[in-house]
Amino acid sequence: MYKSIDISEVSKQAGIPASTLRYYEEKGLVQSIGRRGMKRLFDTSILNKLNFIALGQRAGFSLDEIADMFTHQGILQIDRSQLMSKADEVDKQIKELKAVRDGLRHAANCDAPSHLECPKFQRLMKAAGKANKREKRA
Incomplete structure (x- = not known):
């Protein structure tokens, strides 16, 4: 069973707008695991992934370069x-x-x-x- 948090809680804990999370999902960087009403739900592990994305951006990597660091299964694999x-x-x-x-x-x-x-x-x-x-x- 997944431990899930909704998009507003992810936004609050990660300090990024919900629109950014939706954009990341559109780009394939993150994936929701379902919905509760109208709100997307995410596995709690998304917070770690968002921290990695923030680190990558601070280092100067583009979102596409960061996305390429994940396998199709979402596992981090850095060159x-x-x-x-x-x-x-x-x-x-x-x-x-x-x-x-x-x-x-x-x-x-x-x-x-x-x-x-x-x-x-x-x-x-x-x-x-x-x-x-x-x-x-x-």
């Missing part, structure tokens, strides 16, 4: 090389964000009469423009 690749991407983002942080701190303390006259701020703006172009091409 370790995919995790390593994502960790490398996060390292790159950290490096880029540190450079932006350092540039912003420099600009905040720069003695130049205008930020546009600060050479380091100029380099920061150019780097941001180049990164924006790369992202649009990808």
Whole structure:
């Protein structure tokens, strides 16, 4: 026998709107086990699955990538090389964000009469423009 909770309780405990749960179900990330009246019912194990989805999103995985980490039976099966690749991407983002942080701190303390006259701020703006172009091409 399943221990079940309705969609409003899942929403409350997970801290996400019921509409998000319905969307996740539509995408195949979660599956309801029935209904009580008009409300969807879920196995209590959904809370663990929602925590994993939240972790995956925080790590930068798309919902489709997260869905692919589950077998057709709903069992979590993570490709370790995919995790390593994502960790490398996060390292790159950290490096880029540190450079932006350092540039912003420099600009905040720069003695130049205008930020546009600060050479380091100029380099920061150019780097941001180049990164924006790369992202649009990808």
